[in-house]
Amino acid sequence: MFASLLGKLSWSQLPQDAITRGGAGSIVAGVFAIVVLITLLGRWKWLWKEWLTTQDPKKIGVMYIIVAVVMLLRGAGDALLMRTQQATAAGASGGILDSYHFQQIVSAHGTIMIFFVAMGLMFGLINLVLPLQIGARDVAFPFLNATSFWLFFAGMALVNLSLVIGDFSAAGWLSYPPLSELKYSPTVGVDYWIWALQIAGVGSMLSGINFLVTIIKMRAPGMTFMKMPMFAWSVMASMTLVAFAFPILTVTLALLALDRTLGMHFFTAGSGGNAMMYVNLIWAWGHPEVYILVLPAFGIYSEIVATFARKKLFGYTSMVWAIWAIVVLSFTVWLHHFFTMGAGADVNAFFGIMTGVIAIPTGVKIFNWLFTMYRGRISFKSPMLWFMGFVVVFTIGGVMGVLMSVPAIDYQVHNSLFLVAHFHMMIVGGVVFGYFAGLTYWFPKIFGFRLHEGLGKLAFWFWIGGFLLAFMPLYILGLMGATRRLDHYDASLGWQPLFIVAGIGALCVGVGIGFQLLQLIVSIWQRDQRRDLTGDPWGGRTLEWSVPSPAPVYNFTTTPVITDRDQFWVDKQSGKKPVKQYEDVLLPKNSGASVFIAGFAFMFGFGMVWHIYWLSVLALLALVTTIIVRASNDEPEYILTAKEVEKMDHALSRRKEQYV
Amino acid sequence: MKKRSKIWIGVLLGLAVVAVTGWYLHGHLISVLQPAGKVGAKERNLMAFCAALSVTVVVPVFALLWHIAWKYREDNAAHAKYTPDVDGNRLAETVWWLIPTVLIGIVSVITWRSSYAMDPFKPLTSTKPTLHIQVVAMDWKWLFIYPDQHIATVNEVAIPVDTPVDFEITSDAVMTSFWAPQLGGQMYAMPGMSTHLNLMASKSNNYGGVAANISGKGFADMKFTVRAMPQVGYNAWLRLVHNLYPAQLSTTTYAQLAKPSENVPVTYYSKVQPDLYDTIVMKYMMPIGDGTNTQTQEVNL
Numbered sequence: 001m002f003a004s005l006l007g008k009l010s011w012s013q014l015p016q017d018a019i020t021r022g023g024a025g026s027i028v029a030g031v032f033a034i035v036v037l038i039t040l041l042g043r044w045k046w047l048w049k050e051w052l053t054t055q056d057p058k059k060i061g062v063m064y065i066i067v068a069v070v071m072l073l074r075g076a077g078d079a080l081l082m083r084t085q086q087a088t089a090a091g092a093s094g095g096i097l098d099s100y101h102f103q104q105i106v107s108a109h110g111t112i113m114i115f116f117v118a119m120g121l122m123f124g125l126i127n128l129v130l131p132l133q134i135g136a137r138d139v140a141f142p143f144l145n146a147t148s149f150w151l152f153f154a155g156m157a158l159v160n161l162s163l164v165i166g167d168f169s170a171a172g173w174l175s176y177p178p179l180s181e182l183k184y185s186p187t188v189g190v191d192y193w194i195w196a197l198q199i200a201g202v203g204s205m206l207s208g209i210n211f212l213v214t215i216i217k218m219r220a221p222g223m224t225f226m227k228m229p230m231f232a233w234s235v236m237a238s239m240t241l242v243a244f245a246f247p248i249l250t251v252t253l254a255l256l257a258l259d260r261t262l263g264m265h266f267f268t269a270g271s272g273g274n275a276m277m278y279v280n281l282i283w284a285w286g287h288p289e290v291y292i293l294v295l296p297a298f299g300i301y302s303e304i305v306a307t308f309a310r311k312k313l314f315g316y317t318s319m320v321w322a323i324w325a326i327v328v329l330s331f332t333v334w335l336h337h338f339f340t341m342g343a344g345a346d347v348n349a350f351f352g353i354m355t356g357v358i359a360i361p362t363g364v365k366i367f368n369w370l371f372t373m374y375r376g377r378i379s380f381k382s383p384m385l386w387f388m389g390f391v392v393v394f395t396i397g398g399v400m401g402v403l404m405s406v407p408a409i410d411y412q413v414h415n416s417l418f419l420v421a422h423f424h425m426m427i428v429g430g431v432v433f434g435y436f437a438g439l440t441y442w443f444p445k446i447f448g449f450r451l452h453e454g455l456g457k458l459a460f461w462f463w464i465g466g467f468l469l470a471f472m473p474l475y476i477l478g479l480m481g482a483t484r485r486l487d488h489y490d491a492s493l494g495w496q497p498l499f500i501v502a503g504i505g506a507l508c509v510g511v512g513i514g515f516q517l518l519q520l521i522v523s524i525w526q527r528d529q530r531r532d533l534t535g536d537p538w539g540g541r542t543l544e545w546s547v548p549s550p551a552p553v554y555n556f557t558t559t560p561v562i563t564d565r566d567q568f569w570v571d572k573q574s575g576k577k578p579v580k581q582y583e584d585v586l587l588p589k590n591s592g593a594s595v596f597i598a599g600f601a602f603m604f605g606f607g608m609v610w611h612i613y614w615l616s617v618l619a620l621l622a623l624v625t626t627i628i629v630r631a632s633n634d635e636p637e638y639i640l641t642a643k644e645v646e647k648m649d650h651a652l653s654r655r656k657e658q659y660v
Numbered sequence: 661m662k663k664r665s666k667i668w669i670g671v672l673l674g675l676a677v678v679a680v681t682g683w684y685l686h687g688h689l690i691s692v693l694q695p696a697g698k699v700g701a702k703e704r705n706l707m708a709f710c711a712a713l714s715v716t717v718v719v720p721v722f723a724l725l726w727h728i729a730w731k732y733r734e735d736n737a738a739h740a741k742y743t744p745d746v747d748g749n750r751l752a753e754t755v756w757w758l759i760p761t762v763l764i765g766i767v768s769v770i771t772w773r774s775s776y777a778m779d780p781f782k783p784l785t786s787t788k789p790t791l792h793i794q795v796v797a798m799d800w801k802w803l804f805i806y807p808d809q810h811i812a813t814v815n816e817v818a819i820p821v822d823t824p825v826d827f828e829i830t831s832d833a834v835m836t837s838f839w840a841p842q843l844g845g846q847m848y849a850m851p852g853m854s855t856h857l858n859l860m861a862s863k864s865n866n867y868g869g870v871a872a873n874i875s876g877k878g879f880a881d882m883k884f885t886v887r888a889m890p891q892v893g894y895n896a897w898l899r900l901v902h903n904l905y906p907a908q909l910s911t912t913t914y915a916q917l918a919k920p921s922e923n924v925p926v927t928y929y930s931k932v933q934p935d936l937y938d939t940i941v942m943k944y945m946m947p948i949g950d951g952t953n954t955q956t957q958e959v960n961l
Contacts, residue, residue: 412700
C-alpha cells in the first residue's frame with residue numbers, strides 16, 4: 001500500500017557504481033555546503049529578499065548566469081569523462097565506463113550544454129543588457145520573467161537529481177524513439193529528460209514572448225526599429241524563433257511522454273507509431289534552436305566589434321536583413337539532420353539547397369564585421385579576442401557545414417565524429433565564444449568592476465588552443481569511419497592517438513575554464529582597484545553605457561530620447577550632457593510566487609518521472625492556485641518617488657568621488 | 661620585434677602540426693577518402709570538389725581578417741587611416757551579398773544534380789545483374805538475407821566485386837544506420853520501414869561496416885564485415901555456406917536470434933524461410949494486440 005504511493009521510487013535507485021556515486025556525492029555535498037554556509041552567515045532572509053524573489057531583470061540575469069556557469073562545470077566534467085573513456089577504451093581495455101553509463105553521460109552532456117548552459121547564458125545576458133540598451137526600466141512582464149527563470153531552475157534541478165536518484169536518458173541528447181520508448185528504455189532516465197526539458201522549455205517560451213513584447217513596446221521614445229542597437233535586433237529575431245519553435249518542442253515531448261506513461265503509440269515501433277515523425281518534429285524545433293542561440297551571439301559580436309574598433313557598425317541595414325533572412329530560412333532546413341532517412345532526391349535536394357542558402361546571410365555578416373574593423377582603431381581586449389577566435393572557428397565549422405549540406409556528401413559523414421566536430425565548432429565557436437565575449441564586455445555594467453584582463457586573455461588562449469586540439473582530430477576520425485557515441489573501438493583501427501590528442505585538447509579547455517574561474521575570483525578580490533567609475537569602461541556606443549556601473553535598480557533617472565543609432569557615442573562626440581530630471585519610477589514588487597510556481601512544477605515533474613501521480617496532481621493544483629492568487633494581486637508594483645531616485649543618484653555620484 | 665617572433669613561433673608550430681598529422685595519417689586507413697567502390701569514390705570526389713571550392717572562400721576571409729586586424733590595430737595608429745563614421749558602402753555590400761550567393765548557387769546546382777544522380781535508392785548501372793541482399797538491424801547484430809540464393813548470414817556479408825548490390829534495409833529493433841564507409845554512404849535502418857542502399861565494390865578485400873546511429877547497450881560492437889571477392893570466389897563461398905552450414909533460419913531460430921545479444925560471432929544459414937524479410941517489416945504494421953508490443957501495453961499506472 002505504502003510502497004505504491006511512492007510509484008517506482010525505491011532505495012535501489014540510488015547510485016551503485018563509484019563514478020556515479022562521486023557525481024551524486026558532489027552534488028549532494030555542494031548543495032549541503034551552500035545551505036550550511038548561508039545558515040552560518042545568517043543570510044537566508046537577505047537571499048530571499050534581495051535575490052530569490054527579485055523581479056529586477058539585472059538580478060535575474062545574474063542568477064541565470066550563475067546557474068549556467070555551474071552547469072558549464074558539470075557539462076565540462078561530462079566532456080572530460082567522455083574524452084577519458086574514448087582515449088583509453090581501445091581494444092581489450094574497456095576504459096573506465098560501461099556502455100550504458102557512457103551513453104547516459106553523452107546524453108547528459110548535450111542536454112545540459114544546450115538547455116542549461118547556452119540557453120542560460122543567453123537569457124542571462126538578454127536580461128542584463130536588453131532593457132538598458134533600449135532605454136527601458138524593465139521588461140514587459142517582470143513577474144513572468146522571474147517565473148521563466150525559476151522554471152529554468154526547476155528543469156536544471158530535475159536533470160541533476162537524475163544523477164542522485166534513478167538514472168538519465170541513454171538515448172542521446174534528442175532521445176530518438178524507438179530507443180527512447182518504454183520498450184527499449186524502461187528506466188526513468190528518458191522521463192527525467194522529458195520533464196526537465198518540458199519545464200525549462202515552458203520557461204523559455206514565456207521568456208521569448210516576454211522579450212519580444214519588451215522590444216516591440218518598450219523602446220525609448222525616438223528609438224525607431226532602424227535605430228535599435230544590433231544586439232536588440234538579434235534578440236528580437238531570436239525571440240521570434242523561440243515563440244514559434246518552442247511550442248513544437250513542447251508538443252513533441254508531450255507526445256513522447258504519452259507514449260511512455262499512458263501506453264500510447266505516437267512514435268513506437270509498431271501499432272501505428274512512427275518514429276520518423278518524432279525525428280521531423282524534434283528537428284523542426286532543433287534547427288531553429290541553433291539560430292535561437294547563435295543570433296544573440298551575432299548581436300554581441302556586432303556591439304563588440306563596433307566598440308573595440310571605435311567605428312560605426314558597417315552595413316547596419318544589411319545586418320538587419322541578414323538576421324531576418326536567417327529567421328525565415330531557419331524553418332526550412334530541418335531535414336538536413338537526416339538526409340540518410342531515405343526521403344528521396346526531391347526532398348533531400350530541396351533541404352540541401354535551403355541549407356546552403358542560409359549560409360549566405362551568415363557570410364554577409366562576417367564581411368560586415370570585417371569591414372567594421374577596416375579603418376578602425378582596434379583595441380584587442382579580451383572580448384575582441386573571443387571575436388577573432390569566433391571568426392576562425394566558425395568559418396572552418398561553417399565550411400564543413402556547407403560540405404554536409406550536399407546530401408550525397410552527408411551520407412558519408414553523417415553520424416560520424418566529423419559531424420560532432422562541425423556542430424561543436426558552430427555552437428562553441430559561434431555561441432559560447434560570443435557569450436563569453438558578452439560576459440566580459442558587460443560585466444562592469446552589472447557588478448561595477450572590470451574583470452582581470454590578463455587572466456581573461458590567458459583563458460582565451462587555452463580555450464582556443466584546446467578547442468582546436470580537441471575537435472580538429474575529430475574531423476579526421478570521422479573520415480576514418482569513427483561514429484559518434486562509441487564507448488569503445490578496435491585497437492587495430494589506429495584511432496587511439498587521435499582520441500588521446502582530443503583528450504589533451506579537452507584538458508586544455510578545462511584549464512581555460514579554470515583560468516576563467518580564477519579570473520572571477522581575482523577580480524572580486526581586487527574589485528576596489530577595478531571599479532568602473534565612469535559607467536563607460538570601453539568607450540561604448542549604446543545606452544547601457546550612459547548609466548553608472550553597476551546600473552541602478554531604476555536603470556535611467558530620466559527616460560532617454562533617441563535621435564541616432566549610436567546615441568551614447570553621438571552624445572559623447574557632441575559633448576551633450578543629458579539634463580537630469582528626476583521622475584517617479586514604477587517598479588515591480590518582489591514576489592515569492594515565481595519560486596513557488598517553479599517548486600510545484602518541479603514536484604509535478606518528479607511525480608511524473610517516478611509515477612507518483614498523487615504528487616503530480618497535488619502539485620499541479622497548487623501551481624494553478626498560486627497563479628490564480630498571484631493574478632488576483634492588484635498591486636504588483638511600487639513607486640520609487642522622484643525624491644528617492646534623486647537621493648540614490650546622488651549617492652552614486654558621491655561614491656564615485658570617494659574613489660576618485 | 662616581439663610580435664614578429666611570436667608570429668614565427670606560430671607559423672613553425674602550424675607546420676609542425678601539419679607534419680605530425682601527415683606522418684600519422686600515412687599508413688592509417690581513412691575510409692571515406694580511400695573508397696573501394698564506385699559510390700564511395702563518387703562521394704569522395706564530390707567532397708573534394710566542394711572542399712576545394714570552400715578553400716577559395718576561407719583563404720581570402722582569413723587573409724582579410726589577418727590583414728585588417730594587423731593593419732588597423734590600435735598601436736599602428738600612425739600608419740593606418742581611421743574613418744570612424746563610415747557605416748556602409750552600397751557597392752561593397754552588394755559585392756559581398758553576391759560572392760556567397762554565387763558560391764552557394766554553384767553548390768546548389770551540385771546539390772540538385774548529385775541528389776538525383778547519387779540517390780542511394782537508385783539502382784547502379786552495370787552490365788552485371790544486381791545482387792539483392794536484405795539487411796535486418798537487430799539488437800545488436802546485422803542479419804543479411806540473400807533472397808535469391810536462399811541463404812542468410814550474421815555480421816558478415818559476401819559480395820562479388822564489380823557487381824551492383826541493392827541492400828534492402830530494415831530493423832527489427834530500434835532505429836540505427838547501415839554504414840560501410842569504404843563502399844559508400846549510409847542509410848537508416850528503421851522498424852516497419854524498408855530503405856535501399858545501392859553499393860558496388862571495385863576491389864577484393866574485407867571492409868568494415870558499422871551501426872552508425874546509437875542503438876543501446878551493444879551499439880559499439882554492432883559491426884559487420886563486407887567480404888568483396890571475385891565472382892569465382894563468391895560462387896565458392898555460396899557453395900560453402902550451402903554445403904557446410906546445416907543451420908536453417910526459420911521462424912523459431914529467428915525468434916532465438918532476435919533476442920538482444922552482443923558480439924555475436926559470424927553465423928551462416930544454408931536455408932531461410934521465404935518472405936522472412938517481409939514478415940519482419942510487416943510485423944510493425946499490424947494493429948495493437950498482435951503481440952509485438954506487449955511491453956508497451958504493460959504500463960504500470
